[in-house]
Amino acid sequence: MNHNDLGQIGIIGNGSWGTAITKILTDNGNTIHWWVRNAASVKYLQERNHNPNYLTSVRFLPETIKPTDNLEAVLKSCDTVIFSVPSAYAQGVIESVDKSLWQNKQIISAIKGILPDTNLLLNDYLVEQFNYDINKYVSIMGPCHAEEVADERLSYLTFSGLNDKLTTAVANRFNNTYINTTHNHDIWGAQFAAVLKNIYAIGAGMANTLDYGDNFLSVFITNCYREMYYFLKQHFEKVHPSNERPDFHTSAYLGDLLVTCYSLYSRNRTLGTMLGKGYSVKNAILEMSMVAEGYYAARGMQAISRKLDIQMPIANHIYQVLWENANASDTFLKLEKLLS
């Protein structure tokens, strides 16, 4: 199969981002094999042509979507699968079917997290577990809250892949009047930026309820960006020294951090807001109907930064609130001293 040709396209996941991606691709004339976790949602989609739980205002033309809860059937029908489940569930989904079904697929990752059991990005997991051909992998990142895609408000997505033809072919399927696309080769950096921004957004939410103001928040986010930039540069040097460095002052890196820290749509920011108000981590997570990726990301990045010996004091402090019972208010008193 030629890399220009995406063949049949499947989408794995029916959360808000998976639903937004399905909207973009069906708006652009693609038919989507859509794996939806439970049979009730499949039936609802078939009968009422919209997702019962997320982006409920988005209507699909019945002929453009083929929803099913049979993952194996989707994989057997498709050449290209777009992976959009919370990273905490990704490994379970992958392991629920035979390995061979994944091995030859073009896998497009819309996951913004690290797989929790292995602390690996999806591509590194696939290569390690399946001897997967990394040239068939593309990530979709960028500052893009699904709710604004539902409203068709202009958004920018960055596609990263080592194979230019495939990456461009995928990006071209997304381009339309409300989606602008760019692409680069930086699978690792773009995904790590997306992981990190969720952790920092939890911090932004905490700062917000701890009654810090706009001045402080801008300083906090600036320091988060500096830490992210430092991590990305160090990661390149230590892990992929010969890879080409992209321009980190672009939307997939800084832009995604900004929208996640500032937008009220951000569920990670919301988690932080609740922690700042004094909710326990457990209760805050129970209260939220959607998974805040930053919770698991904080633990994953803690492990990765230790392994690579990269100092990340801000991410580490937020990790301590999330996983080691540190008090949010005390943590920010310490952070105040670190910022500049």
Place this chain on the structure above:
Amino acid sequence: MNHNDLGQIGIIGNGSWGTAITKILTDNGNTIHWWVRNAASVKYLQERNHNPNYLTSVRFLPETIKPTDNLEAVLKSCDTVIFSVPSAYAQGVIESVDKSLWQNKQIISAIKGILPDTNLLLNDYLVEQFNYDINKYVSIMGPCHAEEVADERLSYLTFSGLNDKLTTAVANRFNNTYINTTHNHDIWGAQFAAVLKNIYAIGAGMANTLDYGDNFLSVFITNCYREMYYFLKQHFEKVHPSNERPDFHTSAYLGDLLVTCYSLYSRNRTLGTMLGKGYSVKNAILEMSMVAEGYYAARGMQAISRKLDIQMPIANHIYQVLWENANASDTFLKLEKLLS
């Protein structure tokens, strides 16, 4: 006079930022000779101990301020003067008294703009006009809306000066429980960042009323930061090639851009909001009770970037709306294509 010693301190200007600085310094035990433009405000301050027009909630202890509308008297009494008038009026204020009164002062600039008649930063103007000793100059920049200083919400200021002792001495006068300070040598970069952010914030305001969403705004601001970063680097290379480069991923650069673009306190953002709604530039400016520095800054930066041959497409497009009658909505349709 030793550079560690600031001697008597004067503040020139009673706008919101000048009032905030007066609050910080008087809270820290300094007595301030305060030049206030009109006699009525002087009288009000003397009788009621707060500014009648800006940050009216801030009360001063009567013994800590010496308000007067006599600029010459302030300059004769002071060794150090903090300059905090809108850049559009700065030259008029300077020229209203004898040159010799400025020449030996330690001048601390809190101006976030370019002097409009000469398109120069205050330090360059002083050197050019008065053969001023640049080692006596310090700029105060940073993401710091005056309204949050009034509320004593933790804010960070960056002091830039070529003379470390003086710069540190000035910064130390500001440090307290709600002000954290840092310092560097980058007079030019820190001031240009402060100038540019006001232009970009006008754009952010326009985007807001033109109904772009959070996703787009984060992309727009990221591209503004990239343009700012590019300008600062080019400016160093072309004008001060031997100067030490600071870390631009810090609060005086990125942080100030963020707070000005995102905070509802930002008057430049407000100007953009009005232009996006269809107000003419003239009417929008008339409606605002405070000067939006970005209006003049756009014209100044247009001249400077041309002279130095530095491409700044975003700043240039905003200039065209402000000064050449370009339509805000059409301008953003063009900008959409430039962003990534």
